[in-house]
Amino acid sequence: MEPQKHSLVGRLCGSSISHMRRFLFDVLSAGPIPNHVAFILDGNRRYARKWKLGEGMGHRAGFLSLMSLIKYCYELQIKYISIYAFSIDNFKRKPHEVKCLMDLMLEKIEGMLKERTIVEEYGVRVYFIGDLKLLDDNVRHAAEQAMKATAKNSRSILLICVAYTSTDEIVHAAQESCEQLCDELQALKPSEAPFGKISDELQALKPSGAPFGKISEELHEMVHAAQESSEQLGNELQALKPSGAPFGKINEIAKEKLSGTPFGKVNEIAKKKLSGAPFGKISEIMNGKEEEKPEEKEQGEANGEMQEDKSVEKSKEPSEEEKHEELGKEKQGDFPNGEKLENASEEKQELSNGKLEEKSEEEQKGFVKEMKEVQPNIKLSDIERNMYMGVAPDVDILVRSSGETRLSNFLLWQTWNGLLYSPKALWPEVGLEHLVWAILNFQRAHPLFEKRKKQF
């Protein structure tokens, strides 16, 4: 009887406390609730020393308080929670301490995979953020499993930062952006276009379903200015069958693009190319383009960007022009007649087979030279997209326990418009009251944050 009574009283107390807490959350929800809250779990070791617990017990106590805080956040309907579980700097700690932490992490991840109570209840999706290659294999494997297992959930998101520092994230994002740009520039498949602008325009073309029509129109406009036989060319282009142009030519076109001709014109050239317009035509048209280039280059110089490279480019131009004229002359004989279409395609095949090897070497060198003069256009949006934390919005509140006021290389990029809160309590002591105080401060500052968000 006695134990039953206790448990009944206990349950009543517990449920009344939880009812009060829910009531408090209802009151708080009358105002704006943050979307993304981040926690730095600092002070576990100090807690263990203070209460004379064993080594590693501080982290377990910290884990308990983390679980309850996560539960409170999800009750309040805060969608994104980030936690700083392990920094790259923490690898410098004593090896057996690092191992202890890794074991704890592994244990908790596996526990989460098995039980899945909070995960299922709140529909939590888990991400492991950071340079996961620095982790041990078993931890990394468990992390990947957890990410896969919860991938279908989307109600709340938990971002666990392990082997993470903000500077490492920034460097990684820059690296990824460079890699992507490099891949775009070296795009060998016709379906891939160099530089974002071309791909945008190509995508705009795709839905229309009539690339030839559009291209011939643009051809008209463009070539008319340069040559007199442009209209004939345009018509013949429409009539000719498309065929995959050899790789070497594509590189050449890419070179043209990269040599700094204003994007508009070059996009058109590339568009024609990539829709499979025949080999010879393009060289001819490029011939025509070459004449226009000097004028347009002057415009580019007015922007003041290519001044250094001007001389280098000019010296290269003659060689390109020579090559183009070579090809163009081969074709010119045929097209004005408009009759030898079959020959044209045959010659094209010849060219594609015979000249490809010759050309590709020259073009490769030319390509390399061009790359050095490229003005790469990695934008801020590319960097942000490639960040590890790109899956979450900017941080609204960052809570660092133990009264430290540093960010310690955590989310430096994402907290630009977020409230920083440093309660003096050690992490295992952080509880509901700290969360509520942080949210109250956030609500006080919310109008200012909104204003600043619109500005930048």
Next chain:
Amino acid sequence: MSTMVSVRNFLSGSHSKLKFAFSLKILHLDLLNVIMVLHQIQSVILNYGNETQELLKWASRSGNLGLRVLWLILHFAVTIWYFLLGVVQSFESFLIASDILTKYEALDISKVRYLAMVIDSEEAQELSKVLELLQWVADIGVKSVCLYDPEGVLKNNKEPIMQRFSSANLSEEAAVNGRLVTRRNLTLEFVSFEDGKEAVAKAANYLFVKHYANGTKEKSDFTEPQMAEALGAIGSGGAEPDLLLIYGPTRCHLGFPAWRLRYTEIVHMGPLKSMSYGSLVKAIFKYTMVHQNYGS
């Protein structure tokens, strides 16, 4: 009547049915009246349902209203708390400024190698306050300061600030506000929002040109020193500050360049209009004390 008889016979089978038949008989109803009564009962129930719905709606609206009122009361309490805190702090800074609290005199300024100040852009337009603040900072003994405001207001107003603090005459004594002030020099750096995120994008472009020139990636991945070098090359390099003071309404670093904020201590000083010499001294003192204990 015949229907009544048949109903009665049918119902005469069991006790409850007898009761029903009995009640029917007492009420002298025929079937039509029964149906009418049922209809009436139905409409009463429906009305009751509507009324309950209305009641619930009103309750939830007033419940929301009630919650809203409670929320406002809660925030009012928080505002009162901050007001009291402000009063205590201004009293304390008055004491510090008048040298009554002497513990702050033992300030070891060499621990602060590089001080950064984040100032809210709207408040930064009051140049006189900024100059006064910088004068205090210089008086305390700080040698180099980084000034940040998100919109670049301070960058645009560089000249008067530079003129005041970077003059050629080092120890000229000038009369400012009736006090003789030793003219000190500060190394100043002006930073704005573009030197943070945009600079990283430009640095990525720089690194691309440098390392991807051969059309293929060089063997190694980028490293942090390489990124630091790239940031320096494009003009957004700069030392990492030891201490960051935020003069603004919220405790937020407003987009200070992320690369330089790694291990910087961040202290919120309140709005610029309520700045005080005492709070400045206290913040710097606390920083030096903390780092005395843990070592940097």
